[in-house]
Amino acid sequence: MKPFFGLLLLLCSRPLLAQQRTTIHIINDDTHQPIAGVTIRISPVNKTVAADSLGVAILPVLEPGKYSLTYTAVGFREKEVLLTMPAEGGILTVNLDPDIETMQDVVISSTRTNQLLKNSPITVQVIDREDIDEGIGESPANIRELLTELSGTQVQTTSAMSGNVTIRLQGLDGRYTQMLKDGFPLYGGFSGSLSILQVPPLDLHQVEVIKGAGSALYGGDAIAGIINLISRHPDTAIHFNAIVNQTSKGGTDLGAFYSHRGKYTGLTVTGTVSRQTPTDVNNDGFTDLPKVRQGTIAPTFFWYPDDSTTLRLGINVSTEDRDGGDLEAVRHDVSDLHPFLQKNHTDRDYYQLMLTHKAAHQQTFSLKNSVAYFYRSIGQTTGGADSTAPLISTGFSGAEISSFTEGSYSSISGAHTFVAGADLITDEFQPAAPHTALGYTHNTVGVFAQDDWALSRQFTVEAGARGDVEHILYFLPRLALLYKPLKDLSFRLGGGLAYKLPTVFNASDEEDAYQQVYPIASSVQAERSASANLAVAYKGSLGDDLYFTADENLYYTRLDHALIPRADSLQRGWLYYINAPGPVAAYGSETNVRLTQDDLTLQVGYTYTQARQEYLPGSPQLPLTPHSRLSTSVVYEAEPKWKAGVEGFYTSGQMLDNGLAGRDFWTFDVMVQRSWGHWAGLLNVENLTDTRQSRFGPLFTGTPQDPVFNEIYAPLEGRVISVAVKYTL
Secondary structure (H helix, E strand, O other), rough: OOOHHHHHHHHHHHHHOOOOOOOOEEEEEOOEEEEOOOOOEOOOOOOEEEEEOOOEEEEEOOOEEOOOEEEEEEEEEEEEEEEOOOHHHHHHHHOEEOOOOHHOOOEOOOOOOOOEHOOOOOOOEEEEEEHHEEEEHHHHOOOOOHOOOOOEEEEEOOOOOOOOOOEEEEEOOHHHHEEEEEEEEEOOOOOOOOOOHHHOOOOEEEEEEEEEEHHHHHHOOOOOOOEEEOOOOOOOOOEEEEEEEEEOOEEEEEEEEEEEEOOEEEEEEEEEEEOOEEEEOOOOOOOOEEEEEEEEEEEEEEEEEEEEEEEOOOEEEEEEEEEEEEEHHHHOOOOOOOOOOEEEEEEEEEEEEEEEEOOOOOOOEEEEEEEEEEEEEEEEEEOOOOOOOOOEEEEEEEEEEEEEEEEEEEEEOOOOOEEEEEEEEEEEEOOOOOOOHHOEEEEEEEEEEEEEEOOOEEEEEEEEEEEEEEEEEEEEEEEEEEEEEEEEEEEEEEEEEEEEEEEEEEEHHHOOOOEOOOOOOOOOOOOOEEEEEEEEEEEEEEEEEEEEEEEEEEEEEEEEEHHHHHEEOOOOOOEEEEEEEOOEEEEEEEEEEEEOOOEEEEEEEEEEEEEEEEEOOOOOOOOOOOOOOEEEEEEEEOOOEEEEEEEEEEEEOEEEOOOOEOEEEEEEEEEEEEEEEEEEEEEEEEEEOOOOHHHHHHHEEEEEEEEOOOOOOOOOOOEEEEEEEEEEE
């Protein structure tokens, strides 16, 4: 009986054995590594399967015939393959090409809707983790290098003594750029001083840049745009990054980042230590690179009480000493022959608290709170007309205490993504005597609402408005439109209003250590702006293996009541501020093209800027605003071991405050990186041709005892060679 049932079972199973399953291995065509999570859509049977973590997918049993298999995965180009069943051998290999524009699948948070970049009606530039890693190798202590290469941005050095820099967007002064950390406004007012040089990039996940009026999103200061620094979050894997960097000009940086998440708790920790030896590059007796001693520690704690709730508490403690001036005075203290010295000390401490809860029906509730303390003291010593004159010591110091509290609600319902909320922003500056009159207190209450309405697959409109009250009401509407007639072609049109409360903290006062400036008069109004932009983006291919992306961005900003300095005719050297009697108009274009073929990438970016002071006869260009800036780069990546690149930057001549024109110039950078497992070594040469402003003329006038420094429009430090060693776990 048993042999009979065995024979019957064998006969019944023969049709099943004939219909064998097909196994498919899916491989990255560049790295030859498996791709996890690929989705395979099978036509015409309308079935779908997914690859596992090893890039392996097993097709369901299919009847003999011809089928179309479409492979899709985030970061890879969609691929369609014809398959005839039964397949020979039952095992197939499919290679997928990395998408030339993986940034389209990046989730952005600066627009408050946490949507994909490709679906955002607002034009957003994103610096991803790969570019951040490259920037860390060049400058582990601060984010300056991350922002240098972006089109439409200008990194301007504002002080030869402190080495301070500011970021200008679309031709406007750096004080109109609002810098955020995870949506928290931590770098406004007096605390904006030296901020670019005091933010380490090790804990950053990405950087998001929105150009044009952004006050409707985050309140004041965002006339030229927003730079939002997005932090890394922990996951279940342990991550550890460490770097040691040494430069040829005496700079040393050490940094580390750690993150890990358990079931209910998580932790990230960032720490950096940096020092810079004072260096006189052009041998004029004054530092072109100041003496710097800097340290930062920033732990962030995460609590996950359930799958829908996240509580995050971040703490940042940093301190810095920065001395510049006469090289002998910096090294050995002041003397009658070498009196000129400026000493800066800063402390920057803050905490960030964020509670997020995701409720049913795609609703999210969020609560944010931060308190920041910033202290800076500036001590300056000068001499008289000669070495026999007595030394003169001046100083300026003060503490700024600011807070930010916000509650918001968002929901997704059908074609609408809606967000609304209210916030309170406080900012109090307390300067020490004898400058107490420069103190101020600003308390701003704001409410905002925004709706993204997907009218169709091709058309999305985003409408928002904000109302801020600080003595008076500032109403700030904003509108943005996205039109995608084709999958790879998009048009974005947007505009809005913005404002900025007046303070004395700008580049000209920074150079003079705020010694001879009057308080802002009560009659001075807030600066107001209206801006609009049109962006066109397209991606495609030329042949089978040459891919390209191209985008064009046109913009216009009109700034009314601009804050401008005026010299006091009765007190020599003293300044006071008034509102400009007419507008400032900034307009121009940004053009970016990227070509990718196998391991080689070419990028070209061109920025054209006109920033006119229309309240002056002849509408002259704003000082230190070049008409043209060209950036080019060629990068070769032979993953996972080699990466090399060459970059070139051209900056056209710029008008200076004295009415003269600065020289145009080129700079070139070279980078080579070699990896060995968890280790990597990086060689970076900045400014290969040693372009320096000191080659175009002297950097100061007057005497060495009491110098007057010229405006800075070109590099001061010249060629810098750096060697870094990185460890990644």
